Amino acid sequence: MLHLMDLPILVLIALVAALSLWALIDCVRTPADRVRFVPKLLWLLFLLNGSVCAALVWVHFGKKPAADTAKGPVQRTEPFAQAR
Secondary structure, eight states, X not given: OOOXXXXXXXXXXXXXXXXXXXXXXXXXXXXXXXXXXXXXXXXXXXXXXXXHHHHHHIIIIIBOOOOOOOOXXXXXXXXXXXXX
């Protein structure tokens, strides 16, 4: 039977598991040319270790930021609809 004191620990475990799984999936889906510092295979091995530190390091240092595709401010082609 679960006690009220077990709930925060279970929530923390679920958050850690979700972060680790997200980081692993993100690493797998990231193209190899965006991975920084070490080859992608080493990142995957590091993440498969399952530590929270590995997931946090991947989030902050693992991949290069996406290139900005915007060419400037957004240009509107038609005005807002007028309220009648």
